[in-house]
Amino acid sequence: MTTHNMPDMDEQARSILRGNDRGGYTVPTAGLYPYQWNWDSAFAAWGFATFDVTRAWDEIETLFTGQWDNGMVPHILFHRPDPGYFPGPDVWGATGPVASSGISQPPVAASFARRIYDMDPEGSLSALKRLFPKMVAWHQWFMDWRLDRGAVCITHPWEAGRDNTPDWDGAMAGIDPTGVGEYKRRDTSHVDPAMRPTKYDYDRYIWLVQLGRRLGWDEAAMLEQNPFRVADPTMTFILLRAQRDLAILGQVLGEDVSSIEAAIEVLVVGAETLWNPELASYDARDVRSGQWAGCVSNASFLNWYAGIDHPGMEAQYDRIASLCKYPVPSHDPSSERFDAKRYWRGPTWAIINVLIGIGLEERGLTDRADALRKTTADLIREHGFAEYFDPMTGDAAGGGTFTWTAAVWLGWAS
Numbered sequence: 322m323t324t325h326n327m328p329d330m331d332e333q334a335r336s337i338l339r340g341n342d343r344g345g346y347t348v349p350t351a352g353l354y355p356y357q358w359n360w361d362s363a364f365a366a367w368g369f370a371t372f373d374v375t376r377a378w379d380e381i382e383t384l385f386t387g388q389w390d391n392g393m394v395p396h397i398l399f400h401r402p403d404p405g406y407f408p409g410p411d412v413w414g415a416t417g418p419v420a421s422s423g424i425s426q427p428p429v430a431a432s433f434a435r436r437i438y439d440m441d442p443e444g445s446l447s448a449l450k451r452l453f454p455k456m457v458a459w460h461q462w463f464m465d466w467r468l469d470r471g472a473v474c475i476t477h478p479w480e481a482g483r484d485n486t487p488d489w490d491g492a493m494a495g496i497d498p499t500g501v502g503e504y505k506r507r508d509t510s511h512v513d514p515a516m517r518p519t520k521y522d523y524d525r526y527i528w529l530v531q532l533g534r535r536l537g538w539d540e541a542a543m544l545e546q547n548p549f550r551v552a553d554p555t556m557t558f559i560l561l562r563a564q565r566d567l568a569i570l571g572q573v574l575g576e577d578v579s580s581i582e583a584a585i586e587v588l589v590v591g592a593e594t595l596w597n598p599e600l601a602s603y604d605a606r607d608v609r610s611g612q613w614a615g616c617v618s619n620a621s622f623l624n625w626y627a628g629i630d631h632p633g634m635e636a637q638y639d640r641i642a643s644l645c646k647y648p649v650p651s652h653d654p655s656s657e658r659f660d661a662k663r664y665w666r667g668p669t670w671a672i673i674n675v676l677i678g679i680g681l682e683e684r685g686l687t688d689r690a691d692a693l694r695k696t697t698a699d700l701i702r703e704h705g706f707a708e709y710f711d712p713m714t715g716d717a718a719g720g721g722t723f724t725w726t727a728a729v730w731l732g733w734a735s
């Protein structure tokens with residue numbers, strides 16, 4: 322086979338972004354995910370910014386057209402109906418300005434806004450001015466409704482973005498999905514079911530959507546009645562980092578950032594409530610039962626990204642990284658719940674690697690940061706722009722031509 326006609330990796334990544342562009346927003350991958358997803362979009366914006374800053378800001382501005390009156394920015398915006406995805410807008414029954422889901426996702430947008438601003442301050446200023454108050458309102462929604470001892474809680478596994486991670490197994494076992502009814506999944510017609518969540522998981526995902534809908538997506542009612550409430554390292558570390566980045570952007574704009582600074586202090590305290598001393602790691606905490614998840618996940622290592630540290634975390638990182646060829650696995654390979662190809666129960670995700678890599682670098686753990694960047698680049702070069710990867714073999718898994726993997730290539734790995 323000749324390779325001289327193959328477009329180079331940068332060009333492949335750019336053409337994935339262009340190919341997944343639906344006009345003002347980008348789908349994660351055609352077929353499997355035909356809508357605008359919240360954190361995928363922020364990564365997409367960063368990827369676009371490497372060659373088209375205007376398009377980058379359009380992506381984030383389109384995301385914020387879906388913002389609710391209470392500040393929440395939904396995890397999916399259903400701009401155009403598509404029967405290829407379940408559950409669609411009719412199942413969610415949410416009533417925002419754009420048809421949407423009723424839950425949110427990790428708020429990485431402000432952090433990528435800061436990166437994009439740094440790439441082109443002049444070309445970014447007007448969009449940044451429009452977005453700043455909207456980002457403040459979104460972050461405040463988390464502070465108002467989702468804190469437990471200062472850590473950020475999720476009300477649905479989809480909210481953390483790590484859908485079927487073992488982190489939620491305890492809380493999921495507490496849900497009795499009787500009465501969920503018949504429904505037809507679409508994900509397993511797009512990709513190998515062995516790489517997706519099980520029916521046990523989906524029954525509970527849909528049951529939680531039905532509950533939220535019955536409660537009118539009212540946060541006060543959900544706080545009272547939703548059995549699923551887990552303090553989550555993904556949300557806590559990512560919001561903490563996003564608040565720090567937003568405070569810096571606010572200063573650039575000459576805004577008063579004292580309330581953001583106060584929120585940072587609350588979240589720093591909250592992050593420490595996720596330290597599980599027996600596990601010697603950051604962990605998820607089931608707020609309803611008071612139980613630890615007992616899981617070292619890739620989200621556990623977002624502490625450096627959030628600007629916090631704990632003795633023992635470097636050793637924990639080295640242990641996990643030594644257990645597979647392509648770290649960072651989404652679950653501890655030495656655990657019996659590890660499953661190398663099943664989505665968030667083992668596979669390596671380029672988007673989490675970049676966030677961990679940024680944190681390692683900033684913490685001065687440069688050897689680890691360089692090594693992680695190199696193995697992530699090898700993964701993508703050798704196995705393609707996949708949704709996720711088997712951490713042992715590097716095999717591509719899930720969907721292909723994936724937007725956020727292309728964005729990570731352009732922004733960091735290449």
Ligand code: 2M8
Binds near residue numbers: 360396508
């Ligand atoms: C996955 O989640 C969606 C539900 O939101 C799904 O499986 O249908 C997760 O990996 C999530 O983190 C991601 O944002 C989404 C789109 O890439 O897919």
